[in-house]
Amino acid sequence: APSRVKAPCPYYPECGGCQLQHINYAEQLNHKTRLVKETxxxxxxxxxxxxxxxxxMDNPWHYRNKAQFQVVPQDKGMAVGFFASGTHKAVDIDNCLLQQEEINKALKALKKVISSLEIPPYNRKTGKGILRQAVLKTSSSTGEVMIILVTKGKKLPSRKRIVTGLRKNIPNLVSLVQNINNHRVKETMGPEDILLYGRPYIEERIGxxxxxxxxxxxxxxxxxxxxxxxDLVLNKARLRGTEIVMDLYCGTGSIGIFTASQAARIYGIESNPSALEDARTNTRLNQINNIKLYEGKVEKILPLLTRKxxxxxxxxxxxxxxxxDRQLVHQLLKTKPPKIIYVSCNPSTLARDLAILTKTSYEAVxxxxxxMFPQTSHVECVAYVRKINGD
Structure with a gap:
């Protein structure tokens, strides 16, 4: 096919991270448009x-600010990389073409340190070993790097030497965290974090x-x-400064904060306490005082606010x-906001929810x-939905 190209990544297609590298970028975009329309x-x-x-994107490579590398035992040492598609076999990698350069540099340094110290990798079959994953994050605005070592239990051999080695090899490392995950199931991280070095966050800037x-x-x-x-969300909201906005599933508050200067009041609701703590810090950091944040399930908090x-x-x-949540969609039909802006990373669940909203009171405009994810099959959507007048 004319759209077929040679994938530039030596690990493709064995590595399960990308699905579309063999298709030229213009056709990848066409494919995603068709996928959304059909779904x-x-x-x-x-x-x-x-x-x-x-x-x-102008440049559909080196865009990711986060990588979750699997650490898996092999006959000789360990593999640090991504699972091969549909398996628990890790493809050992040194450089990922989707990751920002700071993550690739940090990955090389990390592999050098943990292999030299012979940190035992976790074995998913036997439940033995220590190091399960390494999650790397970077800030494109500051270049700061965070490394999270996900371990089974609190034991981490050569802890001080790990810290020393990583600090020496990664000059922009500002945060080194150990996360405890005792579960044998697939969740990446457990609830407990131990700060090994630096501060428990990196700083990012948007606008x-x-x-x-x-x-x-x-x-x-x-x-x-x-x-x-x-910017798209703001454009579709067309705020004049007098509106009350609800930011549901608000996470770290990033969309609400981005919107705050153009609204009278923002109400953010989020069930993850760690994300909400970041949202509170982010509102203070940006000196925003017209956001109220609530912790809990969106479908439980929304009716409490509307009753008030x-x-x-x-x-x-x-x-x-x-x-x-199905309950939330039905609550929105009762609350009847004039505009709904739905940001979705899954066209199937977006379609399901829009089908309920547009059955009676709303139209998808x-x-x-x-x-958001070039070279992969994933696509993000922003849907603008408005209430039909006279309902």
């Missing part, structure tokens, strides 16, 4: 006409705003496209891959796919 039409009865062309990113908190992995995404008389003009939704 929304089939599962949500949404007209393909309202789906716009996918917004791509004129600063954000702290802690070990457990979710933050968008593609900072360039995140700025475009947030809070009537949102705009609701921003940014749920996880599984989409909105337009849907903008954004390529």
């Amino acid at each position: 929304l039409s089939r599962l949500g009865n949404i007209s393909p006409e309202i789906v716009k062309d996918t917004l791509g 004129d705003l600063n954000y702290i990113v802690s070990p457990q908190a979710f933050f968008q992995v593609n900072p360039i496209q995140t700025h475009i995404l947030y 008389g809070v009537k949102p003009h705009v609701v921003i939704l940014d749920p996880p891959r599984q989409g909105c 337009n849907i903008q796919p954004i390529d």
Whole structure:
């Protein structure tokens, strides 16, 4: 096929991280547009006409600010890399073309240190060993690096030598964290973090705003496209400064903070306590005083606020891959905000939720796919939904 190209990555397609490197980038974008149109039409009865062309990147490489490397025992030592597609076999890698350069440099240094100190890798079959994963994060605005060593139990041999070795080899390392994960299931991280060196966060910047990113908190992995995404949300909200906005599944508060200067009041709701703590810090960091944050399940807090008389003009939704809780979608039909802006990383659950919203009271006006994850099959969407007048 004319769209087929030679994948530049030596680990492709064995490594399960990318799915589309063998397709030229323009065709990747076309593929994602078609995927969104077909999924929304089939599962949500949404007209393909309202789906716009996918917004791509000028440079679709080296965009990721976070990597989650598996540490797996091998006949000789260990593999540090990504699982091969559909397996628990790790592909040992030294350089990932999706990661920002600071992460690739830190990965090389990390592999050197943990192999020289012979830190035992965790064996998923036997449950023995110590080091399960290494999660690396970087800030594209400051170049700071955070490393999270995910271990089974608190025991970490040669702890001081690990700290010394990593500090020596990674000059911009500002945060080294040990995360304890005793579960044999697939969750990446457990609830407990131990700070081994530095501070428990890195600082990121989007536009004129600063954000702290802690070990457990979710933050968008593609900072360039995140700025475009947030601008899109603002553009669709068309705020005049008098509106009440609800930021549901608000995470670290990044969208709400980005929106705050153009709204009268923002209400953010998030169930993850670590993310919400970051959201509180981020509002203080940016000296924003018109955001109120609530911890708990969105579907539980929203009705409490509406009973207190809070009537949102705009609701921003940014749920996880599984989409909105069914109860929440029905509550939105009762709350009747004039505008809903739905940020989704899964077209299937977006279609499911839009099908309920657009059955009676709402119409989907337009849907903008954004390529947050070039070279992979994933696609983000921003859907603008408005209440039908007279309902």
